Amino acid sequence: MSFPFSYSVLGLVPGLVLTILVAAVVLYTSLIIWEFCLRHPEVRDVCDIGQYLFYDSQLAWYLTAAMFLLNNTFIQGLHCLVGAKYLNVMTNHGACTIIFVAITTIISFICSLPRTFNTLSKLASLSAFFTFISVALATIFAVIQPHPARFTPDPDRGEGGGGGEPVVLLWPAAGTTFIAAMGAFLNISYTFIGQVTLPSFIAEMKNPKEFNKSLYVVTIAEVIVFSIVGSVIYAYTGNQYMTSPAFDSLSNSVHKKISFSFMVPTLVFLGILYASISARFIFFRLFDGTHHKGNHTVVGWLSWGAILAATWVVAFMIAEVIPFFSELLSIMSSLFDSFFGFIFWGIAYIRMRGADYGSDFYRKRGWRGWLGFILNLAIIGMGFYFLGPGTYASVESVLLKYQEGNFGSAFSCADNSL
Known part of the structure; x- marks a missing residue:
């Protein structure tokens, strides 16, 4: 539900173009990941791939592992934050x-304690269904509501001096800052980029x-749903009343609670999915070659629980230190998606084609070689653009939020509801 906000910042045309491009x-x-994993069935996760890409460097493995675990834990923190928003709304x-x-x-x-993906695969289908219901209801409610939340008919009396009928722009508004535009772009990117988990799934497929x-x-389903939901909600909400996530733009509190409630299974599932992936990563390496790995032992279960608890404690801290939904999305996207969404896989392509045709593969393969290269x-x-300017814009946005004091400070009891 960050797409309507991103479209309001970027403008409808650039927003839709970037959605399709990303x-x-x-x-x-x-x-590329799929092809790489088929060639190298011995890889178990993105860390093994990172080590291979950088010429079997052990340092590359450890650095990739650190980013992998931080990425997953930040996502857990995001879901802790959104869960708190939901409870604040409902109560x-x-x-x-x-x-x-x-x-x-x-x-x-508690929900992340099961040690196999078998249970999680069933929850995945359920959460995807409820997510679709949630965004569909939010879109319908945005269309049928008489006006968005915080609406005022006077153009000069709204929050920040902006009121009147919803304003929808095809292009960015005059004065849109780089920080705002980059944050909106990173929000779109985060929603699509999930390649970091693909090697783990492929390794377990029959x-x-x-x-x-x-x-x-x-991909086709995501583009259709995200584009329609983002465009329609933005069209009926306008720049003046847009929020992130967009549930807060609904003027009817009952509609807001109903549509947000259908998102709960996904809030729980995605958090426990990434927690489980992190815990499996650590657990399998701690107990590789021991009977604790594949059997139900006291040591195994206590260790599994301790690993999960550690990831969730760190996630709790992240949610408290960065209590801003859009900014937390942007920071995750710039720091980790730069590598796991772009840099790694561009290098993987070059390494694979180099192995097939030699280091000058782009010359030997004609226009296809040059195009791919x-x-x-x-x-x-x-990826490096995400990492450099993207991280700068994300951190600056967090600092601005703290200066504005909209949600208090870190570890604050202030209401962060929609």
């Missing part, structure tokens, strides 16, 4: 926000050769 790049790089800020973050953390920890079919289906250099460059 989706296409993610699909392309995901196919009308019935308790200190820190308590709500803690409740979300504890529930997520027939990984069929994986590419799911990539095409998922230039495209993947551009993907690597895009």
Whole structure:
């Protein structure tokens, strides 16, 4: 539900173009990952790939592992934050926000205790269904509501001096800052970029050769749903009343609670998915070659629980230190998606084609070689753009939020509800 906000910042045309562009790049790089994993069935996760890409460097493995675990834990923190927002909405800020973050953390920890993906695969289908219902309801409610939340008919009397009928722009508004535009772009990118988990899934598939079919289906569905939801909600809400996530733009509190409630399974599932992936990564390496790895032992279960607890404690801290939904998305996207969404897979393409045709493969393969080479250099460059200017814009946005004092400070009881 960050797409309507991103479109309001970027303008409808650039927003839709970037949505399609990011989706296409993610699909392309995901196919590179799929090809790489088929060639190297021995890889178990993105850390093994990172080590291979940088010429079997042990340092590369450890650095990739650190980014991998931080990426997953930041995502857990995001879901702790959104869970607290949901509880604040449903209870009308019935308790200190820190308590709500803690409740979300504890529930997520308990739900992440199963040690196999078998249970999670069933939850994945359920959460995807409920997410679709949630965004569909929010879109319908945005269309049928008489006016957006905080609406005022006087153009000069709204929050920040902006009121009147909703204003929808095809292009960015005059005075849009680089920080705002970059944050909106990173929000779009984060929603699509999830390649970091693909090697772990492919490694556990019975027939990984069929994986590419799911990539095409998922990408097409994502582009259609995200574009329609983002465009329609933005069109009926306008720049003056847009929020992130967009649930807060609904003027009817019942509509807001109903649509947000259908998002709860996804809030829980995605958090426990990334927690489980992190815990499996650590657990399998701690107990590789021991009977604790594949058997139900006291030591194994205590260790598994301790690892999960550690990730959720760190996630709780992240949610409290960066209590801003859009800015937390941007920081995650710039720091980790730069590598796991772009840089790694551009390098992977060059390494694979070099292994097939030699280091000058782009010359031997004609126009296809040059096209692939230039495209993947551009993907690597895009990753470094995320890492440099993207991180700068994200951090500056967080500092501005703290200066504005909209939600208090870190570890604040202030209401962060929609």
